[in-house]
Amino acid sequence: MIRYLTSGESHGEAIVGVVEGVPARLPLTPDDINTHLARRWLGYGRGGRSKIENDKVHIYSGVRFSETLGSPISFRIDNGAYEKDKAGWPEKMAVDGDGAGIEKVTLPRPGHADLAGLQKYEFEDIRPVIDRSSARETAMRVACCSVARRLLNEFGITVGSHVVRIGDVGFDEPEDWVERRNALLRDGGARALYEAADESATRMLDDDMTERCIEHIEDTKKQRDSLGGIYEVVVTGVPPGLGSYVHWDRRLDGQLVQAICSIQAQKAAEVGDGVRNAHRPGSKVHDPIIHGDERDVSTGPYARRRNHAGGIEGGTTNGMPIIVRGYMKPIPTLIKPLDSVDTETDEAQPTRYERSDITSVPAASTVAEATVAYTIANAFLEKYGGDSLPAIRRHWEADEEARTGETNRPDDAG
Numbered sequence: 001m002i003r004y005l006t007s008g009e010s011h012g013e014a015i016v017g018v019v020e021g022v023p024a025r026l027p028l029t030p031d032d033i034n035t036h037l038a039r040r041w042l043g044y045g046r047g048g049r050s051k052i053e054n055d056k057v058h059i060y061s062g063v064r065f066s067e068t069l070g071s072p073i074s075f076r077i078d079n080g081a082y083e084k085d086k087a088g089w090p091e092k093m094a095v096d097g098d099g100a101g102i103e104k105v106t107l108p109r110p111g112h113a114d115l116a117g118l119q120k121y122e123f124e125d126i127r128p129v130i131d132r133s134s135a136r137e138t139a140m141r142v143a144c145c146s147v148a149r150r151l152l153n154e155f156g157i158t159v160g161s162h163v164v165r166i167g168d169v170g171f172d173e174p175e176d177w178v179e180r181r182n183a184l185l186r187d188g189g190a191r192a193l194y195e196a197a198d199e200s201a202t203r204m205l206d207d208d209m210t211e212r213c214i215e216h217i218e219d220t221k222k223q224r225d226s227l228g229g230i231y232e233v234v235v236t237g238v239p240p241g242l243g244s245y246v247h248w249d250r251r252l253d254g255q256l257v258q259a260i261c262s263i264q265a266q267k268a269a270e271v272g273d274g275v276r277n278a279h280r281p282g283s284k285v286h287d288p289i290i291h292g293d294e295r296d297v298s299t300g301p302y303a304r305r306r307n308h309a310g311g312i313e314g315g316t317t318n319g320m321p322i323i324v325r326g327y328m329k330p331i332p333t334l335i336k337p338l339d340s341v342d343t344e345t346d347e348a349q350p351t352r353y354e355r356s357d358i359t360s361v362p363a364a365s366t367v368a369e370a371t372v373a374y375t376i377a378n379a380f381l382e383k384y385g386g387d388s389l390p391a392i393r394r395h396w397e398a399d400e401e402a403r404t405g406e407t408n409r410p411d412d413a414g
């Protein structure tokens with residue numbers, strides 16, 4: 001199993017990460033990671049920090065001559081804000097000293113971890129809560145999970161995403177986007193999907209909708225407010241049989257919902273048309289089984305004409321693309337003040353504005369790709385695991401051959 005740990009504060013010197021359990025002999029270069037770090041900065045509506053950061057990963061260990069060694073891999077990403085934004089972060093975030101003369105933050109911001117964190121850790125200063133609960137941490141998550149993504153790519157499994165709604169503007173029903181999405185999946189799997197989405201300033205598959213969302217973001221900015229939204233993560237090339245129904249914690253649907261909701265500000269997730277399915281009769285929901293030769297986007301001898309289940313039945317993949325949707329709440333830092341209470345004086349006070357995004361749904365969708373890739377990679381390793389890439393490939397090829405009667409050696413799917 002691949003595990004990862006991240007450490008680092010948003011305005012500290014750097015964030016660091018360690019990934020353990022990666023098989024040996026997996027090709028890996030900093031570019032495999034930096035590509036996705038750059039994608040995390042995509043999206044209209046990002047705040048000033050996007051102009052400061054130029055995330056690049058430094059790999060310290062676990063990789064030699066562009067291949068993993070089977071040993072833990074360690075990473076560092078420097079925080080541009082630490083030096084560049086001239087706010088005195090080296091002093092404010094100093095590792096040593098006693099903090100004398102450093103102003104405390106005592107006004108908790110609604111919707112942030114501020115008050116809950118202050119109470120939990122018995123701090124007098126909210127700064128440590130702000131700095132660790134910040135979504136800056138997702139840069140390192142993307143880095144760590146890009147290793148899992150690289151592993152999946154070796155087996156033709158790709159992960160992509162696109163945004164379907166920002167605040168009030170977006171598609172209402174999956175039928176409004178599935179045709180366009182499935183055409184991309186047929187052409188080039190989930191990689192074609194994310195590449196098409198990356199072309200749009202809001203990561204949407206429709207130019208008109210992109211324009212309408214940009215206007216909506218601009219209007220919201222004028223009203224000094226913020227927005228959330230909905231996005232979809234899709235995984236293609238997934239063999240049937242990942243995950244399991246035999247025990248609660250092996251159910252892949254449960255793991256995927258956790259993967260999405262583990263990201264800051266993601267407050268709901270659904271597998272397939274999960275939410276809408278609850279409103280409809282079974283005959284319109286469950287996906288009839290057909291022979292694989294009639295298949296659309298799937299692997300193996302069986303397929304489905306539709307995919308309301310999102311590729312998972314009984315907590316186990318059924319060979320159809322995996323579809324998970326994430327729901328992000330509006331950004332909690334608002335230009336418009338909200339009521340709060342100073343925790344030092346107990347005086348009622350409005351919150352003060354700091355640098356912030358109006359919306360980060362496009363960025364969140366790329367982080368969700370990463371956490372989903374990590375979850376799928378572990379389900380894949382549970383079934384086909386081995387110490388090295390050649391060992392895993394032997395297990396996978398034997399299974400593919402038994403299931404399909406042929407060996408499909410995919411090209412590196414990217």
Ligand SMILES: Cc1cc2nc3c(=O)[nH]c(=O)nc-3n(C[C@H](O)[C@H](O)[C@H](O)COP(=O)(O)O)c2cc1C
Pocket residue numbers: 047111112113133134135138263264265266329331332333355356357360363364367
């Ligand atoms: C990619 C990304 C970027 C974010 N950017 C901001 C931001 O600029 N300003 C802000 O107030 N919250 C931002 N958030 C959300 C906060 O990190 C999050 O709401 C906060 O830490 C509280 O956690 P919770 O919403 O899970 O309760 C962002 C979240 C993500 C995933």
